[in-house]
Amino acid sequence: MESNPTSKDPGIYLDYNATTPVDPEVFARIEPYLKQFFGNAASAAHHWGWAADNAATKARAQVASLIGAKPTEITFTSGATESNNWVIFGLISKIREENPYEPIHMITSCVEHASVIKAMEAAQKMNVEVDYLPVNLFGQVGVETVRKFIKPHTKLMSFIWVNNEIGSINPIVELAKLAKERKIYFHTDGTQAVGKIPVNVTEMGVDMMSFSGHKFYAPKGVGALYIRSKDPKVQINPFIYGGGQERGLRSGTVNIPGVVGLGTAAEICQRNMNLEPARMKSLRDLLWQKLQAAIPGVRMNGHATERSPINLSVTLPVTTDSILPQLQKLGISTGSACHTGTMTISHVLNGIGLNSEEAQCTLRLSVGRWTTEDEVLRAVEILQNAIPRKNV
Ligand code: PMP
Numbered sequence: 001m002e003s004n005p006t007s008k009d010p011g012i013y014l015d016y017n018a019t020t021p022v023d024p025e026v027f028a029r030i031e032p033y034l035k036q037f038f039g040n041a042a043s044a045a046h047h048w049g050w051a052a053d054n055a056a057t058k059a060r061a062q063v064a065s066l067i068g069a070k071p072t073e074i075t076f077t078s079g080a081t082e083s084n085n086w087v088i089f090g091l092i093s094k095i096r097e098e099n100p101y102e103p104i105h106m107i108t109s110c111v112e113h114a115s116v117i118k119a120m121e122a123a124q125k126m127n128v129e130v131d132y133l134p135v136n137l138f139g140q141v142g143v144e145t146v147r148k149f150i151k152p153h154t155k156l157m158s159f160i161w162v163n164n165e166i167g168s169i170n171p172i173v174e175l176a177k178l179a180k181e182r183k184i185y186f187h188t189d190g191t192q193a194v195g196k197i198p199v200n201v202t203e204m205g206v207d208m209m210s211f212s213g214h215k216f217y218a219p220k221g222v223g224a225l226y227i228r229s230k231d232p233k234v235q236i237n238p239f240i241y242g243g244g245q246e247r248g249l250r251s252g253t254v255n256i257p258g259v260v261g262l263g264t265a266a267e268i269c270q271r272n273m274n275l276e277p278a279r280m281k282s283l284r285d286l287l288w289q290k291l292q293a294a295i296p297g298v299r300m301n302g303h304a305t306e307r308s309p310i311n312l313s314v315t316l317p318v319t320t321d322s323i324l325p326q327l328q329k330l331g332i333s334t335g336s337a338c339h340t341g342t343m344t345i346s347h348v349l350n351g352i353g354l355n356s357e358e359a360q361c362t363l364r365l366s367v368g369r370w371t372t373e374d375e376v377l378r379a380v381e382i383l384q385n386a387i388p389r390k391n392v
Contacts, residue, residue, distance in 0.1 A: 012375045012382075013331040016215075016310050016368030017164055017192065022261065023217035023369070029264045030219070033257045041254045042245060052256045059263025066266040067190075067209065068200030069226050075249045076259050079223035080191040081115040082239070083210030084158075086225055086250075087187045088119045090236035091156055092128055097237065103153040105129040109141045111351040112160050113189055120158075129153075138303035139168040139352045143178055150178075156185045161199075161209075162192035165335070165348040165364060166302035167311030169197070176205035185234060191215055191223075195269035196308055197277055201226050207234050213258070217369060218265035222258030225250075276369070281309035283367045287376045288312055294384040301352065301362065312365045318387055319360045326386035330379055335362030 013021075022030075033055060041056050043049025060071040077083045088106070095102055108120055110132045120130045131149045135141055141159050157179045159170050172188055179186035187208040193199050194209075195216030201209055212223035227234045227249075242251030269276070291298055291314060301313040313335075316323075320334040335346045335354075349359040365379070 011329040011331055012379050014365040014367060014371070014375075014379055015331040015333050016371070017167075017308075017364060017366035018333055019214045019220065020217045020368055021370070022219050023265060023268055025268060026218055026261045026264045030257045030261045033260050037256070039256075041256060042243065052254070055256055055260050055263075056254050059259040059266075062263035062267045062270075063224055066199070066270045067194060067211075067226060068202045068204075070229060072247075073201075073226055073229050075225050075227065075246045076254060076262070077210075077223050077225055077250055078221055078255075079212040079214070080113070080189060080210045081212075083223055083225035084113070084115040084189055085119045086239035087158065087208050087210065087236065088116070088123055088156070090239050091185065092123060092126060093237040094235050095155060103129070105131070105151045105154045106156040106158065107131050107133060107146060107149050107154060107184075108158045109133045109135055109160070109351075111135050111139050111163055111165075111348045112158070113164060113191070116158055116160070116189055117347070135351055137352055138306070139163050139166050139301075139348060140303065140306070141170050141175065143171060143174045146175060146178060150182055150184070154182070154184050156187060158187040158189070160189045160192075162190075162196065162308045162311075163302065163348060164192045165346055166313040166352065167192075167308040168302040169193075169306045169308065172206065173204050176207075179207070180205055183232075185232075190226075192308055192311075195265070196280070196310060198273060201228070207232065208236075213262040213265055216265050216269050218261040219258055222255050222262050224262065277309045280367055280371075283371050283373065283376055284309060284312050286373060287365060287367065287380065288314075290377065290380040291383065294380050295387060301349070301354070308366075310366045310368060312367075313362060314365070315354070315358050315362045316383075316387065317361070319357075320363055321360065323383075323386040327382065330382055333364040333366075335359045335364070 037051045039048030039052040041052040060074045064071040064074050124130050133145055161172055162169050176186045185207045188206050190209040190211045194211040207228045209226040214220040238249050240251050245251050245254055297317040299315045335349045345356050345359040
């Protein structure tokens, strides 16, 4: 395996849930598409255009293969934020086009990514009814809870597959099954699942899935939306209109370097799927085991076993703010943020019942392809040293 691409940086990057570096193999395959193969995939009259179009075709097949879809079911987007917005507004637009008065109800949860929650809030302003379901103490949605919220006019269920803050995995197969029984479209935000755990949208009964390349070693600003083509054939309108690229579903010149990166990253994840998740899990488990030994009273958030292999969310005996200066060499993420003097607490931590003080004591650490055991041990040491003795 290549040495750590962030190795010139003396710190330890443990924020792979936030973003990943581009894999060197991905970078190498992108480069020609920034230089000699710079054509527009829509230019049908010359070889520059054909090369770009062929690259997109190959990338679509690579992405489809990673998630168990057909290439025609993959549409490239700028990332999960766009894909999530597309699902919600594309469906509303499709339903309203056919019948402007048809009532629309959507079900989601209170621990979704902001790109689902904020889009749902905007949909409410367009007279769409939305329920934000409560979750259990681990941040998971219960099938029986969902059942109680279904209405005759429920058109969409949208649940995050793997939570980006606390790592818990939702029971996607059971949720998708319920949606299918009730003839409701099932969308999942798969951003933290794709490339990290085995994902097969066809077998798992998912109708739509959003994801972003930069969470699995492709560049930022590229992602996709999977849209099921049969049983059922999902009917949504485009979200972005224009030149009719991506079979009219998503206009705009296709980001060829980006999709080549996405495709290559997908191919690498698929190749590594037998080994990488297990390696991530053992590093993450080591991190947790050492942290427990070093910091008495530390608590883990999210489900103990039904969780992302890369994610560890912990609540410390001190506020993260009080130790941040000592954590400068650690790339980690905190459960609260201070914006111009006001403290914003993560809605996810709030959703699993943490109070404001506990959220202020919460850190997210996430491992990735270049994390080493030595880095894990050094990170624990840094954290341990940062916490005042009286708290340890
Ligand atoms: N959903 C989840 C679960 C995420 O973790 C993220 C990125 N933090 C997004 C959506 C949005 O992805 P992007 O910023 O690449 O559009």
